[in-house]
Amino acid sequence: MKQPELKANERELIKLIRYFSKRANALIESGELSAEHEKLTTACQNLEQQLYTHAQNRCAILDKRARLEKVVxxxxxxxxxxxxxxxxxxxxxxxxxxxxxxxxxxxxxxxxxxxxxxxNPWHLVEFLELYIKELETALQTEQNEAMREHIVTSVAQMQDSLNRLRPVLNDSDEEVSALDAKESEMTRLIHQFKSYLQIEKIKLDMSQEPEA
Incomplete structure (x- = not known):
């Protein structure tokens, strides 16, 4: 499967995570991997998977949104x-x-x-709603029976289109809203974990410096 497109902060964190994974593998080979760093390595691997899953979901939602914008x-x-x-x-x-x-x-x-x-379909809904109101207003004074039937039929067809379109748009809006909330959550998580890993990297580097 093609890897999803990552944001800059996601790429930076994954780069840092993979640095720790390499260091962990080296420590495993030398038998020096502490329980603390083993937990950190597991957390890194879990977070990397979480980042890719989130990016995959984001790509799917935005792709669906882009296709929906072009249906008109x-x-x-x-x-x-x-x-x-x-x-x-x-x-x-x-x-x-x-x-x-x-x-x-x-x-x-x-x-x-x-x-x-x-x-686009979102503005088309507003257009149809306004047009229906105008037709219903015109119907009140229209005397020609054939024209009245035409207006009634047109309004019914447009209402049917609206009834089918609104749920699709609402679902998309809810998906994007949920995605925005998840993006904010992931941004905070990435910032916190990146800061933590940078500190751990310094500690790890210092612990492995040869004694004078």
Missing amino acids: EDNAQCPQCKHADMLKRSGITSNEHGWRCNTYKCRRCNITFTWNRPN
Whole structure:
């Protein structure tokens, strides 16, 4: 299995852990490994495994999040020529609602425009909620029966989409929130253990210095 990407502080600690592992192996061979250092070596090995497990989980959660952010398809059209074949996405901007939307350039009309829908599922939920309210308001005064049926059908379809989308987004938000909490916990643990190992390294170096 491919090793997960580690943060700088995680790499530094693992480097220190492996230094202790090498020293421990040397002490084992010479029969000088104390019970204290044996416990420290075991703790180091456990922490290294914990770091890799955490990094693996982080990678999986962030990868899932990144894929979720890309599920929205724009189906954008040039507002001038009403075609999509000559569009090139040129960037991302935020509209008056704070929703992230894609900007495009139409190479046929030589114009740049912002598509009128969000480019991510979280803002799409807000867009659909607002659009549903507008349709329901319009329904109150709409007299044409065919149009009323069309509005009712459209609202039902959008509500169904929202009902399926919201739980997925909520699960992702909870995963990321839990990951953030775990990241803070691991950062504290790494800092504390690194400081402890640095002290132990100094003590170990001093204990093995030849007597004058």
